[in-house]
Amino acid sequence: MNKDLQDNVCKKEIFDAIYMKYAKNISDFLFYKYGSHLHPQDKMQEAFIKLWENCKKVTPSKAKSFLFTTANNLTINEYNHQKVVLKFNDRPQKTVNHETPEFVLREKEHKIKIENAIASLTEAERVAFLLNRVEGKRFKEVAALLDISVKAVEKRVYGALKKIREQIDGI
Secondary structure, three states: OOHHHHHOOOOHHHHHHHHHHHHHHHHHHHHHHHOHHHOHHHHHHHHHHHHHHOOOOOOHHHHHHHHHHHHHHHHHHHHHHHHHHHHHHHOOOOOOOOOOHHHHHHHHHHHHHHHHHHHOOOHHHHHHHHHHHHOOOOHHHHHHHHOOOHHHHHHHHHHHHHHHHHHOOOO
């Protein structure tokens, strides 16, 4: 072989031979190391694209090392990107408040009225009401938690609602 064929992998036959030899191994390596959710096939393909882009710099003897390192780094970069995306999605989004100050004040006053009305309930009514209406549990679930009958839960919740409506105008 002449010197040009040994110096780099730009020759189609050499590149094809390297692809046939290492493609499955790289894909399997990425799959076993990172799982399928980071798309090991895509990262393997991207590694070969980078090899082709840098074919004049990489000798055939260094191609395997170049491919495995590049594929691994691409997968790590994708993993780190996914972490950033998840962290960003978990962040509470700031919302612009277009309500008037009067609306905000009325909303705060209404919230205080509701909290006072709930606080004035008997403990049995308050617990049943909060489990049902705030936590979203069904009467049957509340009954099991409190070790009482479903009818008793219904009576407590409806009694609480009646008292809250009496104390707060407009509900």
